[in-house]
Amino acid sequence: MSDILIHVEAGVQTLTINRVAKKNSFTPAMYAAMAQALEQSSTDAGVRVTVIQGDISVFSAGNDIEDFLKRKPDGEESPAFSFLRAIAQYPKPLIAAVCGPAVGVGTTLLFHCDLVYAGDNAAFSMPFVNLGLCPEAASSLLVPQMMGYHRAAEALLLGEPFMAEAALEVGLVNRIVPPTEVNGMAQAQARKLAAKPLGSLVETKRLMKKGQMAQVLAQMAEEGESFARLLQEPAAKEAFTAFLEKRKPDFTKS
Numbered sequence: 001m002s003d004i005l006i007h008v009e010a011g012v013q014t015l016t017i018n019r020v021a022k023k024n025s026f027t028p029a030m031y032a033a034m035a036q037a038l039e040q041s042s043t044d045a046g047v048r049v050t051v052i053q054g055d056i057s058v059f060s061a062g063n064d065i066e067d068f069l070k071r072k073p074d075g076e077e078s079p080a081f082s083f084l085r086a087i088a089q090y091p092k093p094l095i096a097a098v099c100g101p102a103v104g105v106g107t108t109l110l111f112h113c114d115l116v117y118a119g120d121n122a123a124f125s126m127p128f129v130n131l132g133l134c135p136e137a138a139s140s141l142l143v144p145q146m147m148g149y150h151r152a153a154e155a156l157l158l159g160e161p162f163m164a165e166a167a168l169e170v171g172l173v174n175r176i177v178p179p180t181e182v183n184g185m186a187q188a189q190a191r192k193l194a195a196k197p198l199g200s201l202v203e204t205k206r207l208m209k210k211g212q213m214a215q216v217l218a219q220m221a222e223e224g225e226s227f228a229r230l231l232q233e234p235a236a237k238e239a240f241t242a243f244l245e246k247r248k249p250d251f252t253k254s
Contacts, residue, residue: 004033011048011194012187013041023061024054026105028071031079038086048194048201050090051186052113053097054106056179059122062104065243072231080105081224084137087112088216091202093193097186098122099179108137110172111146114205117186118164119179124172127159131243132235132254134226138219141212146171 242249
């Protein structure tokens with residue numbers, strides 16, 4: 001069975017992250033599948049809204065670390081960066097349904113969604129610094145904008161998780177419901193949107209985002225360059241080695 005399930009019904013495309021045994025961690029093939037689905041549906045008249053969802057127990061643990069180390073991103077044309085550009089530029093309404101942990105890209109992708117519904121078990125975290133890396137998905141721009149600088153610093157510099165209530169307070173989440181109701185809520189909202197004039201939806205979204213789209217893409221590109229450089233430095237190598245060896249990293253020499 002595919003790690004990304006794609007289903008289209010009544011104008012709603014649902015992308016389900018389906019790798020629960022690995023905590024829905026992303027591989028390059030999964031990024032590529034997501035990017036392709038977004039790119040194709042952006043011009044497909046049969047798709048009016050897209051929903052991204054995970055499992056009731058986990059949205060995504062971020063990158064699959066072992067797989068990531070075998071196939072590190074090789075520049076802006078890598079599947080991961082192709083996905084990030086696709087989600088940032090997606091012209092139609094985009095909804096996320098989040099339950100359980102949303103780590104790294106599992107959180108940063110949400111800043112590009114138009115509506116986010118969370119289970120009361122949702123936990124968001126962006127621990128890039130803890131891996132010797134830097135933010136991606138233009139989150140170094142979008143997180144301070146949404147949360148304010150000091151809360152963003154706590155989330156991005158300390159890498160500490162924050163729960164659904166905190167996400168609701170800063171505006172990352174639209175509504176919190178029991179985990180068993182999250183996907184249903186997202187689908188109900190998607191059906192409402194699918195019944196509206198698509199041209200009006202697309203134009204309204206474009207107008208809301210146009211003021212900073214160029215800045216988002218530029219920030220994403222700069223983050224990508226920094227991410228690739230940091231990935232080769234001692235701190236990241238120590239962080240990943242410690243992760244694989246199941247020990248606490250020692251950054252005193254990096």
